[in-house]
Amino acid sequence: MNFDLNEDQTAYIELAQQFSANELAPNAAQWDAEAIFPIATLKQAGELGFCGLYSDPEIGGLGLSRLDSSLIFEQLAMGCTTTTAMLTIHNMATWMVSDYANAATKAKYGEQLTSGELLASYCLTEPNAGSDAASLTTKAVKDGDVYVMTGSKVFISGAGETDVLVVMARTGEPGAKGVSAFVVDANAEGISYGRREDKMGWNAQPTRMVNFDQVRVPASNLLGNEGDGFTIAMKGLDGGRINIA
Ligand SMILES: Cc1cc2nc3c(=O)[nH]c(=O)nc-3n(C[C@H](O)[C@H](O)[C@H](O)COP(=O)(O)OP(=O)(O)OC[C@H]3O[C@@H](n4cnc5c(N)ncnc54)[C@H](O)[C@@H]3O)c2cc1C
Known part of the structure; x- marks a missing residue:
């Protein structure tokens, strides 16, 4: 069995690593000390696709596998575990809409959830x-x-x-x-x-x-x-x- 990362996975990891190092790590201690919920940063994560990682592309998700999503979360968690945990919950709820909502509900919430406009x-x-x-x-x-x-x-x-x-x-x-x-x-x-x-x-x-x-x-x-x-x-x-x- 080949455990090497493929090109796409390497690219996702690099993108997540940069976001984690630039946007999460420098702020994580202050967010925790002052109990700040970083909504703007979560929405920025949405712009990179991190709010709909394994949701259907039909609603704006990236349609990634759980493994690929985990590789991304692993990098993000190195910058801020708490914010990443929130992102994992948002991704899970968004996936539920993606996979189980009817067409009208998907149309109402889907793209706004995968983009991070709605949390x-x-x-x-x-x-x-x-x-x-x-x-x-x-x-x-x-x-x-x-x-x-x-x-x-x-x-x-x-x-x-x-x-x-x-x-x-x-x-x-x-x-x-x-x-x-x-x-x-x-x-x-x-x-x-x-x-x-x-x-x-x-x-x-x-x-x-x-x-x-x-x-x-x-x-x-x-x-x-x-x-x-x-x-x-x-x-x-x-x-x-x-x-x-
Ligand atoms: C920071 C934080 C964030 C959370 N976020 C969410 C969220 O977003 N959404 C959500 O729905 N929930 C959330 N939860 C809730 C979390 O999922 C629950 O705390 C968890 O399911 C355990 O339930 P409980 O706290 O009632 O513990 P209990 O079920 O009362 O368990 C207490 C202890 O008893 C043990 N135990 C329970 N039953 C048995 C058994 N039959 N035999 C042996 N041991 C047993 C458990 O392992 C545990 O150690 C969050 C919790 C925390 C702490």
Whole structure:
């Protein structure tokens, strides 16, 4: 088996290395010390394609493999681990839109996410559903052409600063098969954010609770079909874990 990097991979690594050395590393300590979420730099990363690394080119993604994406994240993380972690989460949420949204939702959010114009958070964890994510209780009840979403998410990276939330909520039976995934506008009526959690490090991205009080989410914002949410969440994390590592 040949483990050598090909020409494309070498070029991606060089580009990421330059961005990391010029834009991330010189600022990382200050961002952490002053708890600055570097939105402008994240958007700059988007201009280089780093906000839609493995999303479909149809919505402006680069369509790279997970391996190629990891090579890029590895370089970026050398400059600022926290900002890179946020980028990996944004990439994961963007990929969910890329692979599972219907045409209208892709048209509405897709290119703005891959370009970094909009930033996304991923909302799975709840106060009583961490490792056992399939026990989540945030619910989404269908009411005509909307789902009414109620519940709370906790430890959400970027929350309060991002524009779009990919939310896992219960639409059916208890357990994994009753979970669905939705794209939700982060400023929709009924959404409120908790205080910025205190953390040891990783201060260049806020971590907050997100509360949903009868938030009306267009039914067309469902990702995949009802009941697909847990599979989508786990598929995302399969790659997300490699990226975080
Ligand atoms: C900085 C930060 C950012 C985060 N960002 C996000 C985000 O953007 N989106 C999101 O959805 N979530 C996010 N999370 C949440 C993260 O995914 C959860 O913390 C994680 O899933 C663990 O859940 P928990 O904290 O409730 O721990 P618990 O599930 O309560 O686990 C606590 C401990 O018990 C152990 N444990 C649990 N169950 C068992 C078992 N059955 N047998 C043996 N041991 C067990 C675990 O390994 C762990 O060591 C973030 C967390 C942090 C700290």
